[in-house]
Amino acid sequence: MALLEAEHLSIGYRTRKGLLRAVEDVSFSLEPGGSLGFVGESGCGKTTIGMALMGLLPANGSIFGGELRFKGQNLVGISDERLQKLRWKEIAMIFQAAMNALNPIQRVEDQIVEAIRHHEPEVSAAQAAERVSSLFSLVDLDPERSRDYPHQYSGGMKQRAIIAMALACRPDVIIADEPTTALDVIVQAQILAEIRRVQKEMDVAVLFISHDIAVVAEVCRHIAVMYAGQIVEQGTRKEVFETPAHPYTQALLDAYLTIEEENATLPRAMNGESPNLAAPPKGCRFYDRCPHADAQCRQEPPTWISLSPTHKVMCYGPRS
Amino acid sequence: MDLLEPHPQGDVLRTSIMKTDSPIAVELVEATKIFRTKKTFFGRSGEQVTALDKVSFSIRQGEIFGLVGESGSGKTTAGRLIVKLDEPDSGNVLVDGVNLSEIRGHKLKRFRRRVQMIFQDPYQSLNPYLSVYQTVCEPVAIHRLAASQKRLETVVSALSQVGLTPPEDYLFRYPHQLSGGQRQRVAIARSTVLNPEIIVADEPTSMLDASISIQIFNILVQLKQNLNATFLFITHSLAAALYLCDRIAVIRRGKIVEMGPAKAIIRKPEHPYTRELIRSQPRFHRKSEEEESLRPGENGATFS
Numbered sequence: 001m002a003l004l005e006a007e008h009l010s011i012g013y014r015t016r017k018g019l020l021r022a023v024e025d026v027s028f029s030l031e032p033g034g035s036l037g038f039v040g041e042s043g044c045g046k047t048t049i050g051m052a053l054m055g056l057l058p059a060n061g062s063i064f065g066g067e068l069r070f071k072g073q074n075l076v077g078i079s080d081e082r083l084q085k086l087r088w089k090e091i092a093m094i095f096q097a098a099m100n101a102l103n104p105i106q107r108v109e110d111q112i113v114e115a116i117r118h119h120e121p122e123v124s125a126a127q128a129a130e131r132v133s134s135l136f137s138l139v140d141l142d143p144e145r146s147r148d149y150p151h152q153y154s155g156g157m158k159q160r161a162i163i164a165m166a167l168a169c170r171p172d173v174i175i176a177d178e179p180t181t182a183l184d185v186i187v188q189a190q191i192l193a194e195i196r197r198v199q200k201e202m203d204v205a206v207l208f209i210s211h212d213i214a215v216v217a218e219v220c221r222h223i224a225v226m227y228a229g230q231i232v233e234q235g236t237r238k239e240v241f242e243t244p245a246h247p248y249t250q251a252l253l254d255a256y257l258t259i260e261e262e263n264a265t266l267p268r269a270m271n272g273e274s275p276n277l278a279a280p281p282k283g284c285r286f287y288d289r290c291p292h293a294d295a296q297c298r299q300e301p302p303t304w305i306s307l308s309p310t311h312k313v314m315c316y317g318p319r320s
Numbered sequence: 321m322d323l324l325e326p327h328p329q330g331d332v333l334r335t336s337i338m339k340t341d342s343p344i345a346v347e348l349v350e351a352t353k354i355f356r357t358k359k360t361f362f363g364r365s366g367e368q369v370t371a372l373d374k375v376s377f378s379i380r381q382g383e384i385f386g387l388v389g390e391s392g393s394g395k396t397t398a399g400r401l402i403v404k405l406d407e408p409d410s411g412n413v414l415v416d417g418v419n420l421s422e423i424r425g426h427k428l429k430r431f432r433r434r435v436q437m438i439f440q441d442p443y444q445s446l447n448p449y450l451s452v453y454q455t456v457c458e459p460v461a462i463h464r465l466a467a468s469q470k471r472l473e474t475v476v477s478a479l480s481q482v483g484l485t486p487p488e489d490y491l492f493r494y495p496h497q498l499s500g501g502q503r504q505r506v507a508i509a510r511s512t513v514l515n516p517e518i519i520v521a522d523e524p525t526s527m528l529d530a531s532i533s534i535q536i537f538n539i540l541v542q543l544k545q546n547l548n549a550t551f552l553f554i555t556h557s558l559a560a561a562l563y564l565c566d567r568i569a570v571i572r573r574g575k576i577v578e579m580g581p582a583k584a585i586i587r588k589p590e591h592p593y594t595r596e597l598i599r600s601q602p603r604f605h606r607k608s609e610e611e612e613s614l615r616p617g618e619n620g621a622t623f624s
Contacts, residue, residue, distance in 0.1 A: 041529035041530070041531065041532075042500075042529055184390035184391055184556065185390070185556070185597060185600045185601060185602075186390070186596055186597065186600045188600065188602070189599070189600035189601075189602070192602070211529060211530070212530075212602065213530075213604075214601075214602035214603060214604055215602045217602070217603070217604045218602050218603070241604050251531060252530065252531065255530040255531045255533070255534045256530055257534075257557070257559035257560055257562070257563050258559050258601070258603070258604075259558050259559045259562055259586050259598060259601055260603070261562075264562045264563045264583070265563070266534065266537055266538060266541060266563050266564070267534055268534075268538075269531070269534040269535040269537075269538050270531045270534070270535075271535075273499055273501060273502075273532070
């Protein structure tokens, strides 16, 4: 059974301009111990999915269609109390702004101990402290530093502490939303290696969200490319990055500057910007920016085309 | 300073690929900038942070020079010295051979027209109360570059240069009505409407999506050709530096550790820090054993 499963999930925000359809008809599943990466640019809905999984949608946001199941249990319409039990204990989250996720006036160890004992009241303070120290070793932090305050840590150390905290209750899945975006590349590489290692050692599933396709490629075996609230292509890392089928995926890959490129000439820019999700276009949402668009794309939204048992694309004429 | 001279600290400097004899437009000579934190309420003495430590480099006219470093490396401080937003504590900053410490009064105003900066965050660099027209027109009015009847024309042409077309659609919009990419274009138009000779671009795309960044990079390259301007491009991205810059300097903790043609440094880094930076770049093609050994049905995730 899939650990985490979304079926035709739609999420919207009520705004003054009407319902903003941030996520529309999205389906995916994550097996125990697996890794799935959501990539896309700002406003594509990837963070909204993460927030919905944690039950942390803002007051004006709600799931208005589809199902979201965790171990077979539907998370849509679940009681706050039940959700509270799942959160941290079974589904943990690593946020983008690591610096802000720690309480500045509490020692790091105390914060993690508090989280553990909140969810597992049977654990004694001493046991919890012991667990913190082993978690610290796991994420390559010196356990001696656990009695420090957050401001005594560097950015990378804070992010490691956050990962330790996320792992504290041995969750089945970790949602990592842009966990390295605020960090320098060298620290980013270390944190990504840490996430890969922890995932393997603790056999925890990871749902990884990032705008940076190469970062996602480093961590995830499966990739879902999102554009304007929809998944437009999904497949294994190899399929999506080596044989991208959706014009948007191709454009995203073209726009990614790497130092590996032999002949470093600036790629042609993809014109335009994402459509307004309060009034999404009738046909394909990528129509305005697509180099291959035709009349049909404008009239009717495309449906899924399977390219392999694991690879599929939402496009009329996938190009390889 | 002669770029061929061995660096006193044993850091790595290389010769320029610019075989032209174009004159040096910008020069930092052993520039040092120290920031002091205030004394605390309890009387603890303030701390000193040396943001730039005897940094020297020069940029030839028409060159795009990249300053690559991580947060806190001092790269933005160097940029601020060049546009005279900050003064060095010691050392000199020269623009066209003139020491900036000697520029004041009406000369300073002229200098401000010739040297412009594009800031990192277009969500903060634009005044939310000014329309696009007012934003771009303000420097034109201050420097009296165009008679009032001609100002609209000047603004419109600056907007079309940065790809905000048709410009009439944008003139009376306010920053909150623009996307991040559009805001950065307005900020660039505001800087370039004066036809500056030197442009300091401080991480102009770090707040923007990849596809929008490419649009902005293309605009910068276009502008460089149109204005024949000299660029200091400040970035944390080695990849962006490779694509855009003629020469780069890698800066760390206020010191330049390696300097030379962008391609040569990235292909054959010599300083250990540069190597570490390059090794840390995220990659698509990292060989992962697990992927190779994956058997069908063992996939971590499936899609319905």
